[in-house]
Amino acid sequence: MVLSLAVASPAAGQVLIRKRVQQDVPRTGSWEISAGAVWLAAFDLEDRTAELTRNSTTDTSPFEQFTTTSRLDSATGVQARLAYYLTRSVAIEAGARYAKPTLAVRITGDAEQAADVTAEESVSHYLFDGSLVLHLRQVSFASGRAVPFLAVGGGYVRELHEGDELVETGTEYHAGAGLKFLSRPGPRRSGLRVDVGISSREGGLDLADRRSTQTFAGISLLYLF
Amino acid sequence: MRRAAGILVVVAVVGFALPVLGYLKLGSRAGTTTVNLKWNDFPIRYFVTNRGVPGVTAQQFQATVSRAFSTWNAVETAQTSSQFAGFTQAPPFDDDDMTVLGFLDRPELDRVLGATTFLIDVRTGEIVESDIFFNATFPWSTSSAGQTGSFDLESIAVHEIGHLHGLGHSALGETEMRTGGRRVLGAEAVMFPIAFTAGSISDRTLKADDIAGISDIYPTGVFTRDTGSISGRVTKNGTGVLGAHIVAFNPRTGKLVGGFTLTADGAFVIAGLDPGPHVLRAEPLDDGDIESFFDATLGVDLNFSAKFHDKLAIVPRGGGTRDIEIKVSPK
Numbered sequence: 001m002v003l004s005l006a007v008a009s010p011a012a013g014q015v016l017i018r019k020r021v022q023q024d025v026p027r028t029g030s031w032e033i034s035a036g037a038v039w040l041a042a043f044d045l046e047d048r049t050a051e052l053t054r055n056s057t058t059d060t061s062p063f064e065q066f067t068t069t070s071r072l073d074s075a076t077g078v079q080a081r082l083a084y085y086l087t088r089s090v091a092i093e094a095g096a097r098y099a100k101p102t103l104a105v106r107i108t109g110d111a112e113q114a115a116d117v118t119a120e121e122s123v124s125h126y127l128f129d130g131s132l133v134l135h136l137r138q139v140s141f142a143s144g145r146a147v148p149f150l151a152v153g154g155g156y157v158r159e160l161h162e163g164d165e166l167v168e169t170g171t172e173y174h175a176g177a178g179l180k181f182l183s184r185p186g187p188r189r190s191g192l193r194v195d196v197g198i199s200s201r202e203g204g205l206d207l208a209d210r211r212s213t214q215t216f217a218g219i220s221l222l223y224l225f
Numbered sequence: 226m227r228r229a230a231g232i233l234v235v236v237a238v239v240g241f242a243l244p245v246l247g248y249l250k251l252g253s254r255a256g257t258t259t260v261n262l263k264w265n266d267f268p269i270r271y272f273v274t275n276r277g278v279p280g281v282t283a284q285q286f287q288a289t290v291s292r293a294f295s296t297w298n299a300v301e302t303a304q305t306s307s308q309f310a311g312f313t314q315a316p317p318f319d320d321d322d323m324t325v326l327g328f329l330d331r332p333e334l335d336r337v338l339g340a341t342t343f344l345i346d347v348r349t350g351e352i353v354e355s356d357i358f359f360n361a362t363f364p365w366s367t368s369s370a371g372q373t374g375s376f377d378l379e380s381i382a383v384h385e386i387g388h389l390h391g392l393g394h395s396a397l398g399e400t401e402m403r404t405g406g407r408r409v410l411g412a413e414a415v416m417f418p419i420a421f422t423a424g425s426i427s428d429r430t431l432k433a434d435d436i437a438g439i440s441d442i443y444p445t446g447v448f449t450r451d452t453g454s455i456s457g458r459v460t461k462n463g464t465g466v467l468g469a470h471i472v473a474f475n476p477r478t479g480k481l482v483g484g485f486t487l488t489a490d491g492a493f494v495i496a497g498l499d500p501g502p503h504v505l506r507a508e509p510l511d512d513g514d515i516e517s518f519f520d521a522t523l524g525v526d527l528n529f530s531a532k533f534h535d536k537l538a539i540v541p542r543g544g545g546t547r548d549i550e551i552k553v554s555p556k
Contacts, residue, residue, distance in 0.1 A: 113531070
């Protein structure tokens, strides 16, 4: 922000003194961009048994052909964020994330002794989300350069199965916490952002019609101006 | 001039298996090609023989087969319809331009509960007439809850009317050999060739495999748009396996839909699958008599062990995933 101090006009025989006062960021109206790596924890999907109708008028339990145990393996990806500071402590941010986890289905217990197998596919995972970020300045440390924060938000999950011929979409909500370690105070600052959180998602390639939770962690370089 | 030929489908399918979508659809050779058996004109008008058996009156028989037709007609992804045209004195299996369902005394067929015959246009595969007989030698029941010791007429009618629509047998079942023949342990298709124990009413309800099959023959636009297929080959030591049974399992829904390799290069196609990842399993066709599924002269290969494919097959919506190769090993 520029503050102009008009002291006098030269035309009137006076001297104009303009002094630029550049405030430290973040402040209201600051922007922050960040980009880095994200790690997504594995999470279990639905277990399912391939069942045949049993030939019995008394035993109604199904005849089990084999059982599948499904899991989305952990993966490392990339993420980028753009944040706008509503106040010095509160920011809203939009983010995008990409990772390529493996969907693994373990098949066991075949009724005809077929060997157990893990059938897999790689999945292209995209997340487009928005968050509200609260910076806890009152508990900052390292001369105020290390600022903890909390974040909550939601997003849109878009996942492409291997071959990119089938897209599945869903929603997610997340909550997390992290730390931003900024360079010395000034109108432009760089820094490092680390965060961890938990994501609750529904839809996407999830094999169950229920919400699943997944933890995540990220580390990014940031630029604040 | 319409040329016609009769085909008999007993518990075993006598005829030809088609290298086509889904599991087994009935077909007929027309020169060097094979054509699907299917009806072109709906509703299918059928007559019922005015004859009952102990425990089942003619009226109960008619009401039961009407429910069985309705079961198939209710499949939302298939376009079929039927209409009861009246009672007749004519027995099934007469070439009389009437589709007739009824009881016949066939004590010599001591393992056959029912059978379906067709009169078809051999050039196009169009079904002109189809009759179903139910073997009066067996005890029958129309009890809503089933009756111990009696075969459920509605269950067997649903199976035979599946044939009447052009469906062959499904191999989605497990059996064990016992003195006197095979016994079903479990099945997940009404079109499995061996009936459940007398008293069971399980086959009144269509399974995913049956629904995929009927929808494949008479698809609605929704079926074509919203389901997909998996195609590929089953090979053993680098060469195709003929007669392998392939099962696609959806780990999201638990649905099982089967198909067969019907050519010497081991090619298969399974249609009518919900979009999403599927587990594939190949097995020899050893849970029923080969003649229940194929022409016995085809040379079906039974010498390999059941095996799961180590990749998930991804079914796109309204399309197909191709080039899957399941490599099996000799026993």
